[in-house]
Amino acid sequence: MAGPPSDARASRLGLSSLRTRLVLFFVALVVLVQAIGTILVVRSTGDIARDTTDRALTQGERIFLRLLEQDRRRLEQAAALVSADYAFRQAIGTDDHGTIESVLRNHGARAGADLMTLVGLDGRVKADTMEVSRVGQPFRFPALLDGARDAGKASSIATMDGRLYQVVIVPVLAPDPIAYVSAAFEVGDPLARAFGQLSGLAVSFVTRERDGTWHVQASSLDAPLRAQLAAALSAVKGTSGVQELAVAGEAYETRLAPLPTQGPAHLMALLQRPVAEALAPFRRITTSFFVLTLAGLLLLLFGTVVIARGITRPVQRLAEAAARVQQGDYRRHVEIERRDEIGQLATSFNHMLDGIVSREEEILRLAYEDPLTGLPNRAMFQQHLAEAVAGARDSTGRVAVLLFDMDRFKGINDTLGHPVGDQVLREVAARVRAALPGSEVLARLGGDEFGILLATDGDERGARAVALQVTEALEDPVEVGEESMDIAASIGIALFPGHGDDAPALLRAADVAMYAAKRAKTGWALYDPRHDERRREHLTLLGELKRAVEARELVLHYQPKVSLADGRIEGVEALVRWRHPERGFVPPGEFIPFAEQAGYIGSITRWVLAESIAQCARWQRGGLELRVSANISARDLRHEANLVQHVARCLEREGLAAGMLRLEITESALMDDPRSAQSALAHLRELGVTSAIDDYGTGYSSLAYIKQLAVNELKIDRAFVSGMEADSRNAAIVRSTIELGHNLGFTVVAEGVETGHELAQLRRFGCDLGQGYHFARPMDAAAIERWMSSATAGAATS
Numbered sequence: 122m123a124g125p126p127s128d129a130r131a132s133r134l135g136l137s138s139l140r141t142r143l144v145l146f147f148v149a150l151v152v153l154v155q156a157i158g159t160i161l162v163v164r165s166t167g168d169i170a171r172d173t174t175d176r177a178l179t180q181g182e183r184i185f186l187r188l189l190e191q192d193r194r195r196l197e198q199a200a201a202l203v204s205a206d207y208a209f210r211q212a213i214g215t216d217d218h219g220t221i222e223s224v225l226r227n228h229g230a231r232a233g234a235d236l237m238t239l240v241g242l243d244g245r246v247k248a249d250t251m252e253v254s255r256v257g258q259p260f261r262f263p264a265l266l267d268g269a270r271d272a273g274k275a276s277s278i279a280t281m282d283g284r285l286y287q288v289v290i291v292p293v294l295a296p297d298p299i300a301y302v303s304a305a306f307e308v309g310d311p312l313a314r315a316f317g318q319l320s321g322l323a324v325s326f327v328t329r330e331r332d333g334t335w336h337v338q339a340s341s342l343d344a345p346l347r348a349q350l351a352a353a354l355s356a357v358k359g360t361s362g363v364q365e366l367a368v369a370g371e372a373y374e375t376r377l378a379p380l381p382t383q384g385p386a387h388l389m390a391l392l393q394r395p396v397a398e399a400l401a402p403f404r405r406i407t408t409s410f411f412v413l414t415l416a417g418l419l420l421l422l423f424g425t426v427v428i429a430r431g432i433t434r435p436v437q438r439l440a441e442a443a444a445r446v447q448q449g450d451y452r453r454h455v456e457i458e459r460r461d462e463i464g465q466l467a468t469s470f471n472h473m474l475d476g477i478v479s480r481e482e483e484i485l486r487l488a489y490e491d492p493l494t495g496l497p498n499r500a501m502f503q504q505h506l507a508e509a510v511a512g513a514r515d516s517t518g519r520v521a522v523l524l525f526d527m528d529r530f531k532g533i534n535d536t537l538g539h540p541v542g543d544q545v546l547r548e549v550a551a552r553v554r555a556a557l558p559g560s561e562v563l564a565r566l567g568g569d570e571f572g573i574l575l576a577t578d579g580d581e582r583g584a585r586a587v588a589l590q591v592t593e594a595l596e597d598p599v600e601v602g603e604e605s606m607d608i609a610a611s612i613g614i615a616l617f618p619g620h621g622d623d624a625p626a627l628l629r630a631a632d633v634a635m636y637a638a639k640r641a642k643t644g645w646a647l648y649d650p651r652h653d654e655r656r657r658e659h660l661t662l663l664g665e666l667k668r669a670v671e672a673r674e675l676v677l678h679y680q681p682k683v684s685l686a687d688g689r690i691e692g693v694e695a696l697v698r699w700r701h702p703e704r705g706f707v708p709p710g711e712f713i714p715f716a717e718q719a720g721y722i723g724s725i726t727r728w729v730l731a732e733s734i735a736q737c738a739r740w741q742r743g744g745l746e747l748r749v750s751a752n753i754s755a756r757d758l759r760h761e762a763n764l765v766q767h768v769a770r771c772l773e774r775e776g777l778a779a780g781m782l783r784l785e786i787t788e789s790a791l792m793d794d795p796r797s798a799q800s801a802l803a804h805l806r807e808l809g810v811t812s813a814i815d816d817y818g819t820g821y822s823s824l825a826y827i828k829q830l831a832v833n834e835l836k837i838d839r840a841f842v843s844g845m846e847a848d849s850r851n852a853a854i855v856r857s858t859i860e861l862g863h864n865l866g867f868t869v870v871a872e873g874v875e876t877g878h879e880l881a882q883l884r885r886f887g888c889d890l891g892q893g894y895h896f897a898r899p900m901d902a903a904a905i906e907r908w909m910s911s912a913t914a915g916a917a918t919s
Contacts, residue, residue, distance in 0.1 A: 174394050175363050178376040181320035181392045185378065188316060189287070192306065193276050196289040199232030200274075200304040202567070204293040207632070213239070213247075213293060213300050215667075215721075221248045229304065236286065238303040239293075240266060247300065260303070262383045265290050269301055278308060279383040285309070285326055285338045288383075296629055309339045317341035323373070325391040327354060328382075338388075345369075350391075365396070372396040442470060446477075491565040493543055494550035502564035502572050506624040509576040510617055520617035521579035522572065523587060524631040525610040528639065530569040533606060542569075544601045545608065556594035561587065572631075581647065584614045588645040611638040612645035620648045665701065666712055666721060670728050675699055677732050678899035681908075682750070682870060682892045685884050690909065692748035692783070694892065695733040696899050697725065722754045723763075731771050734782060736902050738775035745909065750783040752815065758786065761801040769808055779809030783834065787815045791830070799830060806831040813870070817858060828865055835862040839873025839893070845882055856886045863887070 203209055203224060212220035221239055229237035229250055239248040240260045249255040260266050261281060268275030269290040276289040285308035292298035306312075308326055317324040325340035325347075335354035337347045346369055353368045357377070366375040373393040382388035442455045454471045489501035497505070509520045527533075527549065534542040546569060553571065554563055562574035573591070575583055591610060598605045613635025621627040630648040638646035669675055679693035699707040716722040729751050737749040757764050772779055784805060791798045791814065802812050813834030837858050844851035855871070862869040871883050874893030883891060900908060 174374040174396070175376075177394060178322065178363060178374060178392050181322045181376075184320045185316050185324065185390060185392060188319060189380075192287055193289060195232060196234060196287060196304045196306065197274060197276065197291060199228055199234055200237075200289055200291045200302045202232075203228040203237070203302045203304075204291055207636075210293060210295045210299065214295070218248060222250065225250050225302075232304065233306060234304040235307045236303075236305040238305075240290070240301040240303060242298065242300065260301075262288060262290075264383060265303075266301060270298070277381045277383050278388055279305075280328070280338075281305075285388070310341070313339045314341040320392070321394075323391075323393040325350065325393070326380075327351075327389055327391055329354075329387045329389070340391075366393070368393075439467065439470060446474070494547055494565045496550055496554070496571075497562065497564040499564065499566045499572075502562065502566060502574065503624055503628070505562050505564075505576075506574055506627065509574060509579075510622075510624055510627070512576070513579070513617055514622075518576075519579040520627070521575035521581075521584040521587075522615045522617075522627045522631045523575070523584060523591070523612055523645075524566070524570065524572050524615075524628070524635045525591060525612040525645075526571070526635065527569040528609045528611055530608075537601075537604060541601050541604065545599050545606065548599050548601075549595065549608065549610075552594040553591055556590045557587065572628075579616065581614075581616060584616065584647075585645075588612045588614060592644050609644070611635055613638055613648065614645060615648045666699075666716060667724070669699055669701070670724055674701060675725070675728060676901065677729065677736065678901055679736075679749070679905045680892060680899040681897050681905070682890050683896045685871075685880070685888055685891050690747070691890055692750060693905060694750040694785070695729060695736075695752075697729050698899075717754055717756060722756050723760065726753055726757050726764075727767055730768060734768075734771040734775050734777055737781050738777040740902075740906075741777065741781070743906075745906065747905075747909075748781050748783060750785050750813065752785045752787075755787075755791075755798075758791075758798045758801045761797060761804065764801060765804045765808060768805065768810060772808075780811065783811045783813055785813045785815040785834075785836065802831040816872075833868060834870060835865075835867040836870040836872055836892075837888075842871050842873045842879060842883070842893075843875060846876070846878055852882060855883070855888075859886045859888050 206224055206228075208220065209224040211217075212224065225237035225239060225248055229235075235251070237248075237250045238246055238255075238260070241247045244260050244263060244266055246255045246258050246260055262277070262279055265275045265277055265279075265288060269292055274289065274291045276287070279286055279288050286305040287308055288303060288305040290301050290303040293300045293302055313324045313326060323341055325342060326338045327350075328336045328338055330336070333355070335351050335357075337351050340347055340350070342350060349369045353366050357364060357366065357375075363374060363376045366373045373395055376392045378390040378392065380388045380390055438455055442453070445453055454474065455467045489498060489504075490496070491498040506520070506522065512518065513520045527545070530542065530545070533545055546565070549569075550563070550565060550571070553573075557563060557573070559577075562572075562576070564572045564574075566572050573587060575587060591612060595608050595610055598607050613631040613633065615621060615627045615630035615634060617627055620630040634646045634648040637649070638644060676698050677695045678698050679695055681690050682692045682694060683689070684691050697709060697713070699709075699712055701707050713722070713725075716725055730753075733749045733751045737747065740747050753764065768782070768784075772782065786798065786802075805812060811833040812831065813836055814830070814832055815836045816838040817835050835858070837855055841851045841855050841858075845855060859869045868889045870890040870892060871879075871888050872892050874880055874883065874891040874895045876895060879893075880891060880895060897908060
């Protein structure tokens with residue numbers, strides 16, 4: 122009897138065997154599992170994509186805020202550098218608008234700031250690199266100014282003229298606040314696009330008014346999408362978190378990041394990623410899932426264990442490496458010896474780690490190394506100093522700070538150019554570094570200023586020894602090409618804990634001491650609290666000195682120059698005096714050097730020339746022929762055209778012959794800028810004005826240089842004349858100088874003649890003219906006239 126037809130069909134297909142059934146069972150089971158998995162994958166794809174996008178937006182927000190913080194710190198550093206600039210603080214104190222604007226523009230250009238502003242203590246703008254019309258107006262953001270007063274600095278994003286700006290403001294300390302410097306850069310489309318490229322997201326800056334109106338201030342989106350973005354924002358609820366936003370028919374996962382701002386409107390950064398872009402990888406995964414399901418049904422059961430074992434282990438290693446990277450460990454490589462995709466991924470991962478390490482090292486190098494000299498920069502020096510002070514405070518140790526800069530370096534830059542100046546700075550750095558083989562930290566702080574930190578042996582004795590080493594290292598001239606330049610340094614020393622209890626206080630004390638050394642020309646100086654008092658007094662004196670010229674508080678006294686051969690009065694030297702209405706008589710030694718350092722000597726020189734030429738003309742009209750000598754400074758020589766034009770105008774206005782005027786220039790001033798000096802003296806000679814080298818013997822000029830100068834007179838410094846009686850070597854110097862001057866065709870004048878013995882020796886040596894208390898003290902014009910007409914003049918010359 123035949124069986125049922127279905128059983129026969131199953132037998133023919135082999136379905137009755139256990140192996141087939143098992144295969145069918147497992148195949149069916151796999152298909153069922155794959156079907157369920159497919160449904161779950163499709164349903165969860167959207168959720169996973171959104172979760173991934175949320176994490177990407179969160180990470181992007183961290184990157185964005187970090188970059189914004191870096192830009193803020195860059196602005197703060199730029200503003201702090203400006204505020205720490207000594208010339209800038211001086212310019213503020215002297216209300217030198219030209220210097221203020223130049224410093225603001227230069228520092229702003231180097232820092233990439235779009236706007237630099239100087240704000241006075243009264244809250245009004247003193248200088249603005251964008252709008253000159255803002256000068257004198259109140260500062261736009263008084264809240265930021267209040268924050269800077271309270272906390273020492275303040276920053277925020279603000280709206281100016283319809284544009285967003287990142288604004289920081291810091292005080293200018295000298296040592297108390299004397300003004301505030303504000304730096305800003307525009308938060309615009311370029312910045313949004315740059316942030317977008319770094320984060321891989323669409324970045325927009327939007328504001329929300331109190332009435333709920335949204336405005337797109339800047340964005341990395343194309344222009345057509347911005348108007349639609351502003352319209353779509355009306356559906357946004359709240360001002361933070363992640364929301365889905367439809368723009369131009371496309372869904373965007375959007376994260377709102379509130380930002381600090383000035384003004385009534387709320388400012389937010391929008392970080393966006395299209396949902397379709399987030400879903401694209403998952404769609405590819407779904408497609409691949411179907412293909413793999415169809416192609417791998419037969420191998421799935423066997424291959425699952427093998428593949429899982431082969432993939433899980435290296436993936437686990439990669440995951441562990443990624444966790445280490447997240448914790449900041451970039452130096453441990455992933456050890457996977459495979460040539461498949463996992464091996465390639467591990468190799469790429471290791472290359473990425475190497476790149477991160479290399480970039481971090483380069484960033485640190487750029488942040489803490491001076492590119493010109495290879496020395497640590499100001500930031501690294503301050504960090505070392507802060508650490509040294511903290512260590513010394515814990516261990517009751519001592520720390521010494523030495524600051525020094527180059528004397529006459531500005532003349533090198535102005536005369537020979539910045540490339541030569543840079544070479545000089547490199548040579549200085551190399552010499553000082555070679556002279557300090559110990560554990561000292563040598564850094565270039567900016568310009569021609571260097572710093573030395575003594576964290577060990579940081580007492581006064583050790584600091585003085587280092588100052589001597591630096592001085593000796595800079596004794597030899599620097600050779601750059603065919604130029605030979607004498608260099609010297611002024612060094613300021615400050616000690617912890619005696620002169621300051623933290624790094625900024627020590628740096629300020631060393632800076633004060635350095636300028637005290639420069640004023641006194643002693644090479645180095647240890648900080649003294651009296652230096653601060655003298656500094657404040659000088660700032661006050663500068664303002665009073667400017668007023669003194671206008672108020673005619675300056676007066677000229679005249680000292681006769683006497684022929685040693687026959688006692689004739691050959692002329693007089695005009696000497697400026699200051700009769701202060703409150704201080705009384707202010708000696709020239711107190712205000713003339715200070716006026717030279719502050720850059721105000723030019724105004725005094727112009728007044729002295731005009732007044733002495735006018736007095737000489739008045740004497741001549743009254744029948745008294747007296748040639749007048751007047752002093753000019755190194756700074757006057759650098760402004761050659763102005764000097765020559767001013768002399769010519771004064772001579773023409775008074776109708777005085779140019780030969781009645783003689784200009785005296787100190788030997789050290791001639792050597793500050795030899796080329797400018799030679800050119801200026803040549804032009805003055807063409808005008809008919811004669812000239813003299815003053816204080817000869819105190820500088821470093823050579824005979825080859827002197828013979829090329831267009832001078833007529835050589836004045837021997839009083840230190841050699843007054844020392845002839847006590848030291849025969851001084852007498853030898855005076856005698857040889859007189860012979861030298863005569864051989865070069867110069868008239869020789871001896872300064873500071875005070876005794877008959879000195880006069881007799883000078884006559885024996887053949888000196889032409891004498892000047893000093895033995896003949897007459899400096900007198901005003903009326904007294905000179907009386908002295909000339911009396912028998913006193915004749916008696917004084919005997």
